[in-house]
Amino acid sequence: MKHGGKCFFSVLLLPLLLMLPVISISLKQSMKQSTEILLRTQRAQLEDPKTHLRDWIPSKHSPCDWVGITCDYQTHEVISIDLSEFELSGTFPSSFCQIPTLQNLTLADNYFHGGISSNDMTPCFKLRHLNISDNLFDGVLPEFEPQFGNLRLLDFSQNNFSGEIPRSFGRFPKLQVLRLFSNGLNGTIPGFLGDLSELVAFEIAYNPFAPGSLPVELGNMTKLENFWLPVSNLVGVIPESFGNLVALRNLDLSDNDLEGRIPDSIGGLRSVEQIELYNNWLSGELPESLGKLSNLRNFDASQNNLTGKLPESFLGLQLVSLGLNDNNLEGEVPEIIASNTRLVQLKLFKNKFSGSLPKDLGRNSDLEDFDVSGNRFVGELPSFLCYRKKLSKANVFNNRFSGNVSAALGDCSSLTYVRIFNNELEGEIPVGLWSLSNLTLFELRNNRFQGAIPSTISNARSLTQLLISNNQFSGKLPLEICGLVDLSVADLSRNQLSGELPACMTGMKKLAKLDLQENKFSGRIPSKVSSWRDLTELNLSVNRFVGEIPNELGRLPVLNYLDLSENLLSGKIPTELANLKLNKFNLSGNNLAGRIPSGFDNNIYLSSLVGNPNLCSPDLKPFTPCPKTKTTSWFLIVVILGLIALLVLSFFWFCKSKTKTIGRKVKLSWKLTSFHRVSFNEEEIFASLTDDNLIGVGGSGKVYRAKLKTGQTVAVKKLWGISVKPEAERVFQSEVGTLGSIRHINIVKLLFSCAGDDFRVLVYEYMENGSLGDLLHGEKGGVLLDWRKRFTVAIGAAQGLAYLHHDCTPPIVHRDVKSNNILLDEEFCPCVSDFGLAKTLRREGGEGDNIMSCVAGSYGYIAPEYAYTSKVTEKSDVYSFGVVLMELVTGKRPIDSSFGENKDIVKWVADAAVATQENGDGDRSSSLRHLMDTRMKPSSADYEEMEKILNLALLCTSAFPLNRPSMRRVVELLKDQSAVSFSSMPLSK
Structure with missing residues (x-):
């Protein structure tokens, strides 16, 4: 039997062995x-x-x-x-x-x-x-x-x-x-996609679809788990059929133009964990059926037109994140939300909520982000907001909260961001709250707080903004405030602070704004302020400061707001102050004496100088004429002139000898490269690099104006030392590699470069009128008021960028297009400048391929696609140029507080265009005239042209890169505006 079995298996295996x-x-x-x-x-x-x-x-x-x-x-x-x-x-x-x-x-x-x-x-x-x-x-x-x-x-x-x-x-x-x-x-979203019965993930967002509604058939995809369709030009209502998506875990319809009510059928999404509906036009009340979504963890319907009260059943869910800000919701917040053990983020700001907040809010969950600002809440702030020691952001401003701030908040070491201004809070701030080590923004403005600033404030070493104006704080500033080395904005105005300013405050090198007006400060203004290199605004008005105005204030490179009025200052007005580029200047109401410096001796500054009866001026009324100086004897004049001549000759000999010495040394280690025929040498350039010739300071170095022996004027950029700023070498190589090889009337000329062991120097043609940004937004803001000149600037700058994109091989992307990088000569002819971030594009592979490890460019000009791609294309320059066009038309900076919170110039203009379109008056462009720069006095024809340019700017700043025209097309549209039509503009909320 066994033998027979073996034979049987052998018979079976033999064919298999033969097949191997x-x-x-x-x-x-x-x-x-x-x-x-x-x-x-x-x-x-x-x-x-x-x-x-x-x-x-x-x-x-x-x-x-x-x-x-x-x-x-x-x-x-x-x-x-x-x-x-x-x-x-x-x-x-x-x-x-x-x-x-x-x-x-x-x-x-x-x-x-x-x-x-x-x-x-x-x-x-x-x-x-x-x-x-x-x-x-x-x-x-x-x-x-x-x-x-x-x-x-x-x-x-x-x-x-x-x-x-x-x-x-x-x-x-x-x-x-x-x-x-x-x-x-750019077609519409087809209904036949609903036939994909096995689909689990449906992700077709961020396309410029033609405006269209959500197909009802999409509700047939009953196995779908991820429905991701933000930024897709959706209009109309959310179909009731979406309630059939029983397997859905994520529903994202954000950033569209959906309207109508959230359907009751949404309660059928029994598996859903996240619903994103923000930034639409949804209206009506939140449906009660939301309370059935037991698995829901994140819900965001912010930035809509929702009304009514919060359903208690919905607030009883175990939500992790709830975003309902920027709606018209009202009533009280149900107490049940405080029992939620998972709540981490609560955003209810900009609604019409009222009543008191639940007192146990934060007690039962790891609350991190809490924002109820811009409502009508009253009563005390909940004392358990940081009970779990996780609270990071607390925004409660613009309400009617009263009472004291809980001492528990002072133990909240996790806090980074506190804004409780514009309320009716009072009493002393808990000492611990002043000294939280992670706190970056502390804003208490417009309350009734009192007490002194404690010395423990030095522990708040991360603090960048301290805003406590319009309260009743008193006492002296503690010396320890000087330990806030990262502080950039300090607004302590309108309090009862007193005493002298700590001299060590001059060591706070990152200060950009210091506002101490309307206090009781006394003593002298600190004199050694040269380290305040970033200070743009200084307001010490309505105090009791004495002594002279420090000369060093006039040497601060970016100070443009100076108000020292209503003090007890004496002595002369420092002539150095006339070097500042001031938008606001006020020395009135002091005890200043002597001759008014020539830079301020005109009627423009009259209101800034009144109240100083001992000032004199030969022409400015009502100041008395200055007494004439006594005639000096000829002998004394000859002696003085002789001494001056001797000093000049000595200085000349010293400079010449040093230049020769430097020249001999440099010639051994410098590398000179000339890109145009020049009639000067490096020695003459280096002799001009003095503070008297300094015209700008930037992130990569300093810029000087050099007047040469030939009568020619050039601009000299001296980059920071390579050992100090290693990226200076990248900037240098980029500028040389780009500008050294291209020639165009609208691209700034690089004349020659010089590279030493630890320095880099670039010499350019000098542009008499500086940057477009300075002419639009700086002290020269009254110069470029003629629309025709602005329009010429737009065409020239566009031609320069078009040359980079279309006529250079390989194409060049600038990556930092902005008004400050467009320079104007004496005829207002524009040149694109600053190629430190420029990149070449080689799409066929190789070293020129560009995937950026970090976002390049300047805030307010950066294209939105950096949020989801790292590839560099010319369309990012087109977006930035669109922002420049908006600056030319509106006169506004890309980021301006007048736009409203979380808005830049693109959002501001686009919202205005959308609002005008909805008026249905058939001529929406005419209503955009309120956006135009009021400093100009354009004709009717100019207005029409400006409207079309604004339309072109909106095309250039489309959220979708493919919708933006090429720079070559931009030039064509600028020259032939009949091709620009408001009806062609893709508008979105």
């Missing part, structure tokens, strides 16, 4: 075929400048060991190709799909480009995963043939695809993940 050689041969043939396809595709369709695929060589028989290749562990057949983040370029490598066993093809985060046709896609019908995200593909999306029945994941996100979503995208029977976000798709 055949299987082995088949596997070898399959592997050989896959290897040939991989190598052929690599040679024909892949560009690999970083040689990531260097081990793809024929000598290695099995590609299973190659980078990016995965094989089945049993059959050793190629099943996956993943080349993400290899910095590859080329067109879509469809040949990979000829590998018959391939299931996954991932090309994400590279530089592949060009269109993809249906024929390119056809060989890939066996794939389960296809991921080509974060590349440079363009054109329309390809159609898919019906045989793509195995596809589970399709990711075309973060490319430049445009047009409609093809009908075939609704015919994937097994598709679970569809990602098309961050493209240029």
